[in-house]
Structure formats: C-alpha cells, structure tokens
Amino acid sequence: MxxxxxxxxxxxxxxxxxxxxxxxxxxxxxxxxxARVAAYMxxxxxxxxxxxxxxxxxxxxGERAHxxxxxxxxxxxxxxGAAPADVVWTSGATEANNLAIFGxxxxxxxxxRHIITCKTEHKAVLDPCRELERRGWSVTYLAPxxxxxxxxxRLAAALRPDTVLVSVMHVNNEIGVIQDVAGLATLxxxxxxxRMHVDAAQSVGKCPIDFAGAGxxxxxxxxxxxxxxxxxxxxxxxxxxxxxxxxxxxxxxQERSLRSGTVAxxxxxxxxxxxxxxxxxxxxxxxxxxxxxxxxxxxxDGIRVLGATFRNGEPSDCVPQxxxxxxxxxxxxxxxxxxxxxxxxxTGSACTSxxxxxxxxxxxxxxxxxxxxxxxxxxxxxxxTAADVDHAIMVIxxxxxRLRSIGGLCATAN
Amino acid sequence: xxxxxxxxxxxxxxxxxxVLTGPAVGRGAAGSRAGGTWVQFDIAIACDIAxxxxxxxxxxxxxxxxxLAFACPHTIAAAAWLVExxxxxxxxxxxxxxxxEIAERFEIPIEKLGRLLIVEDAWLAAGRAAISLxxxxxxxx
Numbered sequence: 063m064x065x066x067x068x069x070x071x072x073x074x075x076x077x078x079x080x081x082x083x084x085x086x087x088x089x090x091x092x093x094x095x096x097a098r099v100a101a102y103m104x105x106x107x108x109x110x111x112x113x114x115x116x117x118x119x120x121x122x123x124g125e126r127a128h129x130x131x132x133x134x135x136x137x138x139x140x141x142x143g144a145a146p147a148d149v150v151w152t153s154g155a156t157e158a159n160n161l162a163i164f165g166x167x168x169x170x171x172x173x174x175r176h177i178i179t180c181k182t183e184h185k186a187v188l189d190p191c192r193e194l195e196r197r198g199w200s201v202t203y204l205a206p207x208x209x210x211x212x213x214x215x216r217l218a219a220a221l222r223p224d225t226v227l228v229s230v231m232h233v234n235n236e237i238g239v240i241q242d243v244a245g246l247a248t249l250x251x252x253x254x255x256x257r258m259h260v261d262a263a264q265s266v267g268k269c270p271i272d273f274a275g276a277g278x279x280x281x282x283x284x285x286x287x288x289x290x291x292x293x294x295x296x297x298x299x300x301x302x303x304x305x306x307x308x309x310x311x312x313x314x315x316q317e318r319s320l321r322s323g324t325v326a327x328x329x330x331x332x333x334x335x336x337x338x339x340x341x342x343x344x345x346x347x348x349x350x351x352x353x354x355x356x357x358x359x360x361x362x363d364g365i366r367v368l369g370a371t372f373r374n375g376e377p378s379d380c381v382p383q384x385x386x387x388x389x390x391x392x393x394x395x396x397x398x399x400x401x402x403x404x405x406x407x408x409t410g411s412a413c414t415s416x417x418x419x420x421x422x423x424x425x426x427x428x429x430x431x432x433x434x435x436x437x438x439x440x441x442x443x444x445x446x447t448a449a450d451v452d453h454a455i456m457v458i459x460x461x462x463x464r465l466r467s468i469g470g471l472c473a474t475a476n
Numbered sequence: 477x478x479x480x481x482x483x484x485x486x487x488x489x490x491x492x493x494x495v496l497t498g499p500a501v502g503r504g505a506a507g508s509r510a511g512g513t514w515v516q517f518d519i520a521i522a523c524d525i526a527x528x529x530x531x532x533x534x535x536x537x538x539x540x541x542x543x544l545a546f547a548c549p550h551t552i553a554a555a556a557w558l559v560e561x562x563x564x565x566x567x568x569x570x571x572x573x574x575x576x577e578i579a580e581r582f583e584i585p586i587e588k589l590g591r592l593l594i595v596e597d598a599w600l601a602a603g604r605a606a607i608s609l610x611x612x613x614x615x616x617x
Contacts, residue, residue: 393512395548399479399487432512468493469509469546470516 084406085450089287089443090235090264090384091408095332096289096444102335103291106130106328116325117316127327134334138296141337142262142283143272148298150317151330155263156186158282158297159229161321162259163190165307166227166280167199174224174255175199178217180231181426182206186282187229187261200224208428209376210239214249221249225256232271232281233264236408236423236439237375238384240269244276251277257305263287263295267340268351268381273298279305283337285329289444290336294329297321346382354442355382357451361440362387364455368462372433374424384441388424389462391471394435400461401438405454408439479549480583482557487549492559494542496520500614504601507547507594514546515555515595517602521567521610536610538562541602550584551591557582558599567610569603571596 095103105111106127114123116131132146139146152158167177179191181203191201202220206212212230221228228250232243243260250258258277263284265271273281278300285294299305299320307320314322343350358377362385365371370390389397398409420434429437440454466472479487496518505516522539541562543555561572571578575592578584584592 391546393546393548395477396487396552399477399549432510435512464490468490468544468552469514470495470544471546 084402084404085453086406086445087440087442087450087454088406088408089446090238090439090441092286092292093289093443094445095286095291096336096339098339099290099332099335103328103332106331112327112331114327116327117314130327130331131325134330137334137338138283138330139298141266141271141341142281142298143274143276144281144298145274145301147301148273150297150299150320151325152282152295152297152321153293154286154295155184155261155282155284156295158284158295159184159186159259159261160190161297161307161310162280162282163187163194163227163229164310165320166257166259166305167194168308169306170226170257174222174226176202176222176225177227177229178202178204178220178225178256179229180204180206180212182210182234182236182423183229183231184235184261184263186263187231191229205426206239209379210234210237210374210427211379212241212246214242214245217246218249218253221253221256223255225253227257227259229259229261231261231264233262233268233381234375234423235264236421237386237427238264238380238441239375240379240381243278244272247277247279264381266337267343268383269346270344274300274302277303279303280307283333285333285336288336288340291329291332294326294333296333350444351382354446357442357446357448358382358385360448361385361451361454364452365458368459372429374427374429374437383443384439386424386437386439388429388433388437390433390436391469392436392462392465393469394420394432394437396465397436397438397461400465401457404457405440408441409435409437479553483550483553483582483584486553486556486560486582490552490556492542492556493544493552495544496540496542500539500606500609502602502604502606502609504598504603504605506597506601507591509546512546513548513551513591513594514544515551515598516544517555517559517598518542519562519567519602519606521606521614522564536567536607538565538567538606543598547591547594548588550582550588551595553582554578554584554592554595555598558595567603567606569600569607571599 112126112130114127116127118124135146135149195201247258250256257279259280260278261282266288281298283296286292309320372388374386420431424434500520502519507514520540522537541559543559545552545555
C-alpha cells in the first residue's frame with residue numbers, strides 16, 4: 063500500500079510569517095502605485111493643491127490644473143514617442159480600445175466595414191469587434207504562429223479594399239510576446255485605406271515604444287500597468303497622420319471633442335509621472351530589464367526540472383517581466399488552488415465562473431485544453447526579488463508533484 | 477475561486493490519496509484525464525467472519541480505501557472525504573449521502589455536480605468490485 067500525499071507532509075512556506083500576504087507575481091494584471099506618483103496625485107485633490115477644473119481657465123485654479131494636465135500630456139507623449147497633441151485622455155486602455163475601434167469603424171463606415179485583428183488580442187479589443195460584427199461589420203481574426211507572433215504575410219493576405227482598421231496588440235498580456243507593430247504598420251500604410259491601432263496597455267516600461275516612428279495611427283495606453291493609478295489611460299490619435307474618429311460620448315468638447323468630460327487632473331498627473339519614471343526601464347539593456355530577465359530565467363530553470371513543463375512564448379520574443387508555463391499531468395484549477403495561499407499569480411483559465419474556460423490565447427497558440435488550463439502566468443516588477451522567485455519555485459514544485467501524485471501520475475509527492 | 481473550509485482541508489491534506497494492492501482490492505474508476513476529471517477508488521474488504529455468510533455482500537466491511545484523482549479541488553476533497561468516511565463501514569455499492577448532499581456539505585457550485593457524478597460512478601464501480609471479491613471469499617489478510 064502506498065500513500066500518495068500524506069496529510070502530515072511538510073508544507074512549503076513554513077518559514078514565512080503566519081498570515082503573510084501571498085508573494086505578488088501578477089504585475090501584468092496591475093501594479094501598485096509608485097509612492098512618488100501617489101504623492102503627485104494627492105497634490106491635485108485638496109484645497110491646498112491643484113484641485114481646479116482644467117477646463118475652467120478663467121481663474122488661477124483652473125489654469126494651474128490645465129498646466130498640470132498639459133505637463134502630464136507631455137510626459138506621456140515623451141514616454142512613447144508621440145506628440146503631446148496626439149494624447150487623448152481616457153479612463154483606461156479598455157475605453158481607449160473602444161474609442162479607437164468604434165471611432166474608426168463609425169467614421170469610415172461609408173468607405174468600408176472590414177476590420178482585421180488577432181485571435182490573441184485582449185477582450186477589450188475582441189469584444190468591441192464582436193459587437194461590430196453584430197452591427198453588420200465583417201471582422202477577420204488572424205491566428206498567430208505557435209510562438210505567438212503574427213505573420214505579416216497573413217496580415218497582407220487578409221487586407222481587403224474595404225478594410226478600415228487593423229488592430230494588433232504590442233505586448234501580449236498572457237505570454238508577453240512582443241509583436242513587430244512597426245513592420246505591421248508599414249504594411250497597413252502601404253495598403254492605403256486602413257488605419258493601424260495598437261493596444262499597448264502592457265508595453266510602457268517593459269519595452270521601447272515609438273508611436274510616431276513606427277507609423278502607427280492609434281495606440282491605447284494604461285496607467286496602472288506601469289505603477290500609475292487605475293482609471294487612467296489614453297488613446298494616442300496621430301495628428302500628423304490625420305487620423306479622424308467619431309467620438310463615442312458628447313458634452314463639453316474636451317480632448318479635441320473625442321472624449322468629452324472633465325479631465326481627472328489627479329489621474330492624468332499620476333499617469334504622466336508614472337510614465338516618466340517607467341520610461342527609463344523600457345530599454346532591453348536597462349538595469350531593471352536585465353534584473354527582471356534574470357529573475358524570469360531563474361524561475362524557469364527552477365520549474366523546468368519538474369518535467370512535462372512547457373514555456374509559452376519564446377524568451378527572445380518576450381518582455382522580461384513575464385513567464386507563462388503550462389504544466390502537464392496537472393489539473394488547472396487544483397494547481398491554482400494549491401499555490402494561491404502563497405503566490406498571487408494568474409492562471410491559464412479564465413475563472414469568471416466556477417467552470418473556468420481554458421485560455422483562448424494559449425489555445426490559439428496550439429496548446430491543448432488541459433495544458434491551457436494548467437498554466438500559470440507569473441509576472442515580475444520593481445518589488446520582485448530572487449528570494450521571491452526561490453519561494454515560488456518551492457511552492458510550485460511542491461504543488462505540481464503533489465497533484466501529479468494524487469492523480470496517479472508520479473510515484474510520490476514528498 | 478473561493479473554497480469552503482472543509483473543501484480546503486480535504487484538498488490540502490489529500491488524505492487517503494494513493495492506491496491499494498493485493499487480491500482483496502476492488503478498483504473502480506470513472507471519467508478521463510483528457511476530459512478534465514478522472515477519479516479512481518480502491519476498496520479493500522476487511523477479514524470478517526460474516527464474509528462467509530450468505531449475506532456477505534451487505535455485511536462485509538471496508539478495511540481500507542484509497543483514491544486517485546486528476547480533478548478540481550472540490551472533486552479531490554469529496555473523494556478524500558469519502559475514503560476517510562468509509563473505513564470500517566459496511567461495503568455497499570452506494571454513496572453515504574446523495575450527490576446533492578455532498579455538494580451541500582462541500583459548498584460545491586451546481587455547475588460542478590457532473591464532477592460529483594464521476595466520483596459516484598467510480599465509487600460504485602469500486603464497491604461492486606469489492607463486493608464481488610468478498611462474495612468469492614477474498615478479503616484482506
């Protein structure tokens with residue numbers, strides 16, 4: 063007789079203080095606001111600070127707020143190679159994606175009603191596209207290669223005379239693969255009739271972005287992925303390229319009449335400050351990029367020895383902050399449950415219901431349903447340490463071996 | 477997903493996970509790993525004078541039980557609980573509670589009842605196999 067998983071088995075993390083919060087490995091989902099950013103934001107909230115309405119420039123309070131908003135606009139633009147006039151503030155990347163997709167589709171509806179995107183896009187792009195399909199537009203969803211990159215030849219083949227928009231994300235949120243958006247934008251520009259939109263919510267501080275240099279028409283940005291506040295984002299709308307959009311909301315005419323509503327000074331000031339700080343980390347040769355890449359490889363080296371582990375995304379194609387691994391012979395929900403007391407990670411299953419659906423991104427890369435479910439996304443950030451990574455290796459190793467043992471797929475868990 | 481205290485306890489302990497070997501072990505399995513849920517039970521009948529009687533099937537007792545599961549935490553917890561509960565109990569091809577009662581005990585969402593049916597199928601198959609062995613006079617030594 064053999065006991066596969068003894069109840070008295072030593073649990074990992076015993077050395078950590080009782081009740082300690084799980085170690086955070088979900089920086090791709092959101093980041094904590096940088097303390098310096100929070101301080102700048104706080105200065106915009108109270109009577110002693112820059113609390114005025116940036117649209118009320120008939121007095122000093124409004125003028126000060128306007129100047130703060132414009133300074134933030136310059137910071138955001140500088141971080142991504144855009145002109146300040148390109149920046150349209152939004153509540154986040156989801157709103158920016160909606161404004162880009164619906165804005166172009168509605169503005170160009172008499173010229174054409176065809177949109178191209180990729181199967182591995184974020185839901186904030188896919189769902190607006192599906193809504194447009196319901197309203198009569200035609201959408202082509204391109205499949206990426208097994209490495210997660212979009213083949214330019216596939217995009218070229220999909221372009222039609224009535225194509226009005228191509229939307230491709232820069233850095234994939236699940237696997238961290240960086241698309242060659244400059245190359246794709248060149249191809250789209252050559253085609254002539256379509257606009258190129260890039261969802262760059264995951265990009266700032268992780269890899270270089272050159273909005274103007276890449277010839278991109280529209281780009282969505284998010285503050286909270288880069289140590290800024292939630293509820294702040296921007297859509298870059300290239301003024302130089304003459305991009306025109308139909309607005310989705312009316313009233314006040316703020317933001318070139320593309321996004322009416324009082325600009326939230328503290329939010330955009332936070333976004334500007336966060337982007338200014340993050341931009342220095344974006345270069346692949348920056349100290350922070352190299353440190354995070356080393357942590358990622360340390361984690362992978364510690365995990366791969368478990369066997370039947372599959373890395374999703376080639377490291378040379380990916381940002382250094384993210385590792386996505388599928389585990390063979392392990393059930394996905396149990397894997398997450400077995401590690402979640404110790405590690406804050408994301409899973410390959412969208413747990414919006416009790417029966418989580420396997421990740422559509424991993425499925426699009428060719429992972430089978432079980433492997434897509436049994437995947438963990440671990441993303442690193444400014445506060446990640448080698449000790450955190452070593453703890454994660456221990457926790458994940460224990461969980462995988464124990465679950466494989468309970469599943470009758472290896473001899474012993476302990 | 478949030479799990480009940482009981483679910484967490486049985487899932488984390490994995491009590492009763494493993495296999496039994498020997499001639500007196502009845503084994504039953506249901507589901508599939510490819511389908512996302514697979515459960516196997518081993519039941520060993522205890523040596524009992526009653527085993528020689530005509531009513532052996534109803535009076536034989538479970539001497540040991542183990543489970544294996546490629547499954548979600550709720551399913552693993554239910555299988556572990558079942559194995560723990562069963563030792564010393566009469567071996568009958570039935571669950572001690574209905575699937576709905578077990579779901580209530582572990583606060584298992586209704587969408588997952590199908591997984592409990594897999595637990596039930598595996599348990600019934602193992603029970604029938606054990607009873608069959610017992611009827612032939614084969615018990616744990």
